[in-house]
Amino acid sequence: VHEPHLQDSFTSLSVDTESLQRQIEELSTFSDSPAPSVTRVLYSEKDVSARRYIKNLMAHSGLAVKEDAVGNIFGRWDGYEPELAPVSTGSHIDAIPYSGKYDGVIGVLGAIEAINVLKRSGFKPKRSLEVILFTSEEPTRFGISCLGSRLLAGSQELAELLKTTVDGQNISFPDAARFAGYENAKDLSSVFLPKGSYSAFIELHIEQGPILEEEAIPIGVVTAIAAPASIKVDFEGNGGHAGAVLMPMRNDAGLAAAELALAVEKHVLDSGSIDTVGTVGILELHPGAINSIPSKAHLEIDTRDINEARRNNVIEKIHNSALNICKKRNVKLSEFKIVNQDPPALSDDSIVKATESACQELNLSYRKMISRAYHDSLFMARISPMGMIFIPCYKGYSHKPEEFAAPKDIANGVRVLALTLAKLSLS
Amino acid sequence: VHEPHLQDSFTSLSVDTESLQRQIEELSTFSDSPAPSVTRVLYSEKDVSARRYIKNLMAHSGLAVKEDAVGNIFGRWDGYEPELAPVSTGSHIDAIPYSGKYDGVIGVLGAIEAINVLKRSGFKPKRSLEVILFTSEEPTRFGISCLGSRLLAGSQELAELLKTTVDGQNISFPDAARFAGYENAKDLSSVFLPKGSYSAFIELHIEQGPILEEEAIPIGVVTAIAAPASIKVDFEGNGGHAGAVLMPMRNDAGLAAAELALAVEKHVLDSGSIDTVGTVGILELHPGAINSIPSKAHLEIDTRDINEARRNNVIEKIHNSALNICKKRNVKLSEFKIVNQDPPALSDDSIVKATESACQELNLSYRKMISRAYHDSLFMARISPMGMIFIPCYKGYSHKPEEFAAPKDIANGVRVLALTLAKLSLS
Ligand SMILES: [Mn+2]
Ligand SMILES: [Mn+2]
Ligand SMILES: [Mn+2]
Ligand SMILES: [Mn+2]
Structure with a gap:
């Protein structure tokens, strides 16, 4: 019964591309290497500044912000049935040395903008909507990829390992976390989330491959992660x-x-x-x-x-x-x-279908595809139904300064994400 | 006419092995990596401390100490015919990352001890004797090997190059030199020495190869450098x-x-x-x-x-x-x-002969050999007749913590160096 309303208001509203582009540029300046490259390593000063920037944006969008013991950041928009498991979306903002502005970032800034789009449309979520910034998707500092999402998914093994893990400068994980303001990174079991904490998780990301650009298709709906x-x-x-x-x-x-x-x-x-x-x-x-x-x-x-x-x-x-x-x-x-x-992960059918519907309603062509890069979604799939939305990027480049996604493609991705979140929130 | 006197007193006196070993250990503690490895990079704090240590030893041995604009250090014992070109000896004390205690060091500490040996023997030099510590034999910091001796030998090209050379941290050569107390490292032509400044140069060094140890020969007389x-x-x-x-x-x-x-x-x-x-x-x-x-x-x-x-x-x-x-x-x-x-260098016949005589008079067997490693001697050969004395080292190891030369072999090398210096001083 909510669907028709949602659709009408949604097609009439658009993404604030100007603000989103400005945010992408601003976030890229929190970097330890010269522009256009980006280097943002876990718990560095630049990472801490970038996290503060994201928390401010979340608060500005009216989200209730909290952080866990390793710095996974959650921004929540309460639904009108807040007792239901929320729908979540998110990605990472850490960047390997001399990489680009879009990997991960699109899935965090784009998610906050998707919330803004829904708010401006007058949409009211039934299930709460939550934007997540995951800690250390990249393995740069401690050699462990998807550190935050692995812990969220309840990796007891990783929680143990991190007590004694050190970086290349022999700084321990808990000390590095303390430097960034996370005092309780010794007891990491507090980070674990039980299965069922979310009814769905969906991540917006650049493709990091050439297929969408070559085929001139604006949206990829991910069915599995390599x-x-x-x-x-x-x-x-x-x-x-x-x-x-x-x-x-x-x-x-x-x-x-x-x-x-x-x-x-x-x-x-x-x-x-x-x-x-x-x-x-x-x-x-x-x-x-x-x-x-x-x-x-x-x-x-x-x-x-x-x-x-x-x-x-x-x-x-x-x-x-x-x-x-x-x-x-x-x-x-x-x-x-x-x-x-790690074993591969399959997207959840219901999320794939919701994303396909969103594309159809927005008149955006899409193709189903496999993610050859891995993402926090790979680990969120352990505790939640999971899906991913890909947008094209220039020549498939990623992990280098030439990484680029066109403003129009980003806006399309945000619209599909917003509508998919709305659908999943109401389901 | 001086020869018989020299020989008599010389065979009666011996090297102060205990002091020399203590000095080798003390010098090895000026290091940026844990013992037993040694890391001593040009113009680092540890290098500056080690240089001070050597200058104190030189002064303690009654040598007149001076330094040039890049930190080549000269300790002179005036001869009784000080207008003649002096005889010089020396080597380096910088150490590549995670290397050992003996490479270069034996040719500096051993040279100072050779002076002590001659002084205790009552020997009076005719030509002045000079101990040289060469700056940056190793290419670690600026990628240039034998930096000090190349400049001494008058490399105008290098003097120009160093004005704009930077290290891995983008610190310029003149700035790095200034940090170490060498304020005038902008005008490097002051370092050049004219051909004929020395009547001879001879360097004592560990073999850095396995031949002397395998053949149980205490002394190698170098005839050419690769x-x-x-x-x-x-x-x-x-x-x-x-x-x-x-x-x-x-x-x-x-x-x-x-x-x-x-x-x-x-x-x-x-x-x-x-x-x-x-x-x-x-x-x-x-x-x-x-x-x-x-x-x-x-x-x-x-x-x-x-x-x-x-x-x-x-x-x-x-x-x-x-x-x-x-x-x-x-x-x-x-x-x-x-x-x-660089072209190879040949040892000077007169120095080879003086070293051979010294070995014979000291009853030490020797073999002629080629140096496969290069040394400051390669560049001193451009401005002076040159020779080298090798001593055995454990398994031929060098440039790693396991580098080792036995105290007895070091003492033999110092005795041969002392007697050769004496002979060359009188010639
Ligand atoms: Mn990445
Ligand atoms: Mn990513
Ligand atoms: Mn060496
Ligand atoms: Mn050497």
């Missing part, structure tokens, strides 16, 4: 002086790492599927001097697939290559650690 | 998200770097000579995040040979490989810079 895995590898050799140690005497940990990086590429290509990807994004040599043979090498490997078994097969092959390289080069494999090996 | 070259390489690709960019769309700068590192090894081995070496000691990825395809990779390559043409041929092949990798992987070779490509 299964990511990450691996840390350490090789050790004897090192020594680059002039004095003759070639047959060497066991160069850096060359072992170089071989493994190329082996990762080979095994991924050998999978035979376009959907298998693998990346060595971190490769560090110790001591890292031009005249010193590397005595240690550290690699971090990311591999993903929409097929979990195929991805795990690649991991197995990478491990075998690491062992063979050690034998051949007489270096030691001092670590081969699968840091995470 | 020709070093260093190269900086930068690859650039498009980067992107490690989950979203499919494999055929990638141009991964990190994999280009991995291939080049392996190509360096291949070309060096293909030279067919045991004397050709090549090392990738630095390999850095940008942005350096596990979920980001490397958009930039930086390598620093060191290659050396006792045969200059053969080494230059390896450099040529490395360059061709870099170009081919770029073509194959569709990455850009944004830099391929040969930072230095």
Whole structure:
């Protein structure tokens, strides 16, 4: 009975693109690297400032703001049946070194603007609507991706691990959290949310791939999120002086790492599927001097697939290559650690359908698609029905300064999000 | 006519091994990494403290101490014919990250102790004797090896370059020098010494190779220093998200770097000579995040040979490989810079002979050998007859914490240095 009203007012109202664009620019200035790149690392001064900026925006939109012990931020608009499980939406604002302005940000600023759109339309939510800013979707500082959403989803293992986790400067997780104003980051079980806390969770995000742009389709409705895995590898050799140690005497940990990086590429290509990807994004040599043979090498490997078994097969092959390289080069494999090996997640049918309806009612074409990047949605799916909305981005670029989404595409995404939230709120 | 007297008193006196060992330990505590490793980078606080320590030792040994504009430190014992060109000896005390206690240090502390030995023996120098501490033999901070000795040898090119050289933190060379108390590091021509400033230069150093230890020979008399070259390489690709960019769309700068590192090894081995070496000691990825395809990779390559043409041929092949990798992987070779490509240096016959005589008179067996590592001696050879004395070190280890030379071997080296200095002083 509410539907017709909703639809009428909704098509008559539009997104405040000007404000939203200004907010995207303002948020991008909280960065530790020069524009146009963005670097915003968990619990840094810039991250704390950016969080304050978001809390102010939430308050300005009339949302009731609260934070949990690790800094997941919740902005709630109470529904007229507040005892029902709320509908939630959100994303992250942390940015890996030298990345862009849109990854995650669109799903936070866009969600707040979706609330504004609904408010301006005169819409009254039945289920409460909640905007969530997730802490540390990116693994930059502590090597753990989706830290906030994993904890929300009740990862006891992670809560334990974080008590003793340190960053590259040997700063512990609780100390880093304290620096950012989160004093209670020692007892992380307070962060866990029981299954059923939300009736739905939906995240708006740039595609981070080229498909929507190439096909000129404004909206992607995500049906599944690819299964990511990450691996840390350490090789050790004897090192020594680059002039004095003759070639047959060497066991160069850096060359072992170089071989493994190329082996990762080979095994991924050998999978035979376009959907298998693998990346060595971190490769560090110790001591890292031009005249010193590397005595240690550290690699971090990311591999993903929409097929979990195929991805795990690649991991197995990478491990075998690491062992063979050690034998051949007489270096030691001092670590081969699968840091995470998450299963893929499927979107909930009811959310997919609500999003499709929203697109149809807004006269926006869409396609169903798979998310090859992972998101906080992957973990929210453990405690809530989940869905995602993708918008096109320039050449599929992400995680670099050239990342870009057009204002019109962002506005379309916000409209679809707003209408989907409205539908889910009333259901 | 002085010779018989010299020899008699000399064999009767010995090195103060206890003091010398204590000094080696004390100097090793001026370090920015935990013991047993040593990290002492040019113009750091620890470097400044270590320099003060050496100047105090020099003064304590009755040497007249002075410093030039870049912090080369000279401790002089005036001879009785002070108008003659002095005989000089010395080495460096800077240490690359996570290295050891002996590289360079033995040639500075050992030289001061050689002066003490001569003083206690009652020896009076004819030519003045001078101990030199060279600034930044290691290229750690500004990427330039043998910075102090290159300048002493009159490198106008380097003096110009240093006006605009910055370190990894974007601190300029003159600013860094000012921090260490060297206010005049803008006009570096004051550092140049004319050819003929010394009648001889001789450096005591650990072998940094396994030969003397394996053959149980206490002294190596160096006849030539291998020709070093260093190269900086930068690859650039498009980067992107490690989950979203499919494999055929990638141009991964990190994999280009991995291939080049392996190509360096291949070309060096293909030279067919045991004397050709090549090392990738630095390999850095940008942005350096596990979920980001490397958009930039930086390598620093060191290659050396006792045969200059053969080494230059390896450099040529490395360059061709870099170009081919770029073509194959569709990455850009944004830099391929040969930072230095020095010619080898031959020891002076008269110094070799004086060192051989000293060994014979001290009843120490010796062998002639080539230095595969380079040293300040390589550049002092441009303005002075040059020679080097090597002592054995544990397994040939250097540039790592396990670097070690036995007290007895150090004492032998100091005795040979002292007697050689005495002979050269009288000649
Ligand atoms: Mn991201
Ligand atoms: Mn994201
Ligand atoms: Mn060295
Ligand atoms: Mn040295």
